[in-house]
Amino acid sequence: MNIPPDTVRRPRTLAIGLVDALSQRIREGRLQADDKLPTEAEIMREFGVSRTVVREAISKLQAAGLVRTRHGVGTFVVGLVDAPAFRIDPEQLATVRDVIAVLELRISLETEAAALAALRRNDENLTVMRESLAAFSAAVEQDGDSVAHDFAFHLEIARATQNPHFADLMGYVGTTLIPRARVNTARAAHTDRREYLRRVNAEHENIYNAIADGDPESARAAMRTHLSNSRDRLRRAQPASLGA
Incomplete structure (x- = not known):
């Protein structure tokens, strides 16, 4: 599921690509409610992106209500059912x-x-x-x-x-x-x-x-x-x- 490097040129686009990839896993059930996301280092290795890109993507997933972070523990999937109503932040x-x-x-x-x-x-x-x-x-x-x-x-x-x-x-x-x-x-x-x-x-x-x-x-x-x-x-x- 690596994002092809020639499809993205700017960090913001890389983050969106990562959001799309992780969101797809949630929609398809490969990441389910209460599952813990891979660590930042693991995501960096799999997708070939920087720590900054990973953190931006996680932040966007949090804003969308798809994940939540427990400080000192990790980031966990909330799931689609519990996602909030439409909003523009x-x-x-x-x-x-x-x-x-x-x-x-x-x-x-x-x-x-x-x-x-x-x-x-x-x-x-x-x-x-x-x-x-x-x-x-x-x-x-x-x-x-x-x-x-x-x-x-x-x-x-x-x-x-x-x-x-x-x-x-x-x-x-x-x-x-x-x-x-x-x-x-x-x-x-x-x-x-x-x-x-x-x-x-x-x-x-x-x-x-x-x-x-x-x-x-x-x-x-x-x-x-x-x-x-x-x-x-x-x-x-x-x-x-x-x-x-």
Whole structure:
């Protein structure tokens, strides 16, 4: 089960490869609940990686709820049944590539939420959305922090679906969903911060107008355009060596 050396070039990729290999053993039952993982030295020899890579992989497995470490004893398999519910931890949003991955998730989730919101929104939903956009615009012009207002707008769209699961998921993940809460998106897109945020809020206005008009197809398209633009701006900013 050695990881071919020519498939990985960066330590972070090596760690992910090791996580995948150990996770597969757990899924296939070769490592079962309460089994003790091999020692760091044994994993290093088998996979041909450094101690740093092993420790990073173990840390990711712990974050996923697949293993737990008993200090002075070793690391043990928790098993798939006891794994926690879906979550996105801050350490999973450390790079531009990580943020792009979350944007891809948001595209699939929020485009449908926008369409449902156009069909089901009420006056209160529209008022909160309008207030969020006004607060966003004011923050931009005053060089303030617009992340909370950005999130409030998207959260209200989720609430406007009248399906609590959309709002629960958005609320659970929180402002980590907003790219510039994790990376400097204006700098990554090589543009002035205020100009960048004005463009973002213009896209928000298009979403709002479609929802207010009760037009689900236009709302879906406007949300997809907004999130796809954010993703594509970051993709263009990525170093070519990191790929898309």
